[in-house]
């Protein structure tokens with residue numbers, strides 16, 4: 209499939225109008241034999257790391273708007289000694305000058321002028337947090353419902369989640385009621401494969417540190433977490449006050465009313481005990497691009513997560529879709545340059561010898577010999593969420609796959625499945641209603657990119673059985689998430705049926 213890259217939207221590059229869009233030429237790529245050797249070295253080192261004391265993982269911070277996510281992360285970085293006093297004072301002064309002093313901790317994460325003026329997170333902010341046994345890449349997601357696509361992009365890059373809820377009376381309820389982001393975020397992160405969650409019950413100072421309020425919130429959330437697919441053993445709760453740094457890293461101040469009734473772990477104790485995921489370093493390299501920007505060095509910087517295999521500095525990669533390639537000049541992990549990075553790493557790649565128009569958010573970087581398949585239409589197994597209006601064949605949707613968000617439709621309802629064993633209960637249903645599990649065909653619709661000759665481009669997606677992270681999808685309609693699932697090509701018996709039917713047709717024709 210040849211794709212005219214000139215038709216792609218280059219808005220994602222964040223280039224100014226006067227920036228020349230020239231091909232960036234730089235040093236030559238490493239020869240394949242050298243790359244192979246480095247991959248072998250990387251595999252040995254990564255296998256050794258799996259056994260080491262300090263393991264890395266990524267954590268998406270989610271929750272209803274204003275629950276205190278950015279404040280908690282800012283304060284946590286400070287308590288762990290990762291923000292110095294000078295920076296803290298600068299954030300305090302800057303936020304006070306803008307009349308937003310209550311957001312001074314959040315400033316560390318909410319870095320843009322607009323985020324700081326509005327006092328909300330709009331895009332994913334990345335930070336690294338060091339606990340005694342873990343190196344945690346933090347993805348601070350926006351809570352506001354307008355920015356759910358950015359939150360999905362963050363959650364699709366995470367291994368675990370920290371849900372922040374506001375304990376204040378009325379505030380917890382607003383997030384947990386139908387339409388609240390506490391609910392939606394939990395469902396979304398679970399659908400995207402995150403199976404362990406820490407719930408931080410924040411702002412207990414607003415409810416006079418009441419144990420009864422904490423317990424009430426825990427009791428309301430527990431059944432919902434189970435319903436959403438989280439195993440109780442992988443769900444932890446912790447009471448905190450982010451603003452004051454209470455119970456984040458220490459049980460301090462000792463005279464705080466919280467410690468009269470709470471004797472459990474701190475937030476950092478729980479973070480430090482998170483299970484690191486298993487990483488498929490032997491899979492073909494997959495690097496879906498979640499953001500593109502001009503770095504400080506020459507070249508274009510793309511950020512994302514390695515969703516399979518190993519990427520090596522100096523190698524030349526294909527950009528899918530399209531026929532273009534790019535050389536990985538540098539692999540950057542929070543300011544540190546790496547010789548390689550394995551599956552599960554959230555990194556920046558500085559690319560050279562590349563035409564910037566060939567790069568798009570959602571494109572996947574692959575090794576030339578093993579590129580990811582492209583498709584305009586595929587079969588998915590989905591779980592339908594708590595929807596009011598049923599899904600019928602032809603329903604227009606927005607399809608989310610990693611950071612890609614494209615117009616599509618549910619073109620065919622194939623079958624309703626038994627949720628417990630996946631067996632077909634009904635073929636060719638007329639509608640899908642809430643809580644059903646179903647097999648459907650999803651087809652891309654219209655143009656994914658703007659431009660004079662815009663048309664649909666195929667999406668890079670892999671069956672869930674081949675690469676879980678590259679197979680997951682989310683389905684939204686009118687700003688509401690209506691389902692989640694994964695790409696499952698036709699089952700063996702369906703294929704046999706089709707082949708059988710084709711055989712009959714062939715016999716009739718001959």
Ligand SMILES: Nc1nc2c(ncn2[C@@H]2O[C@H](COP(=O)(O)OP(=O)(O)OP(=O)(O)O)[C@@H](O)[C@H]2O)c(=O)[nH]1
Pocket residue numbers: 271272273274275276277278279280310311314327328329330349350351352410411412413414448449450451452
């Ligand atoms: N009283 C009290 N206020 C808090 C606490 N934590 C955060 N806040 C306040 O809650 C407000 C929202 O905090 P943020 O950290 O911006 O919330 P957020 O969840 O990151 O917001 P979005 O990302 O925009 O959804 C700010 O005014 C904070 O000062 C707390 O423990 N106690």
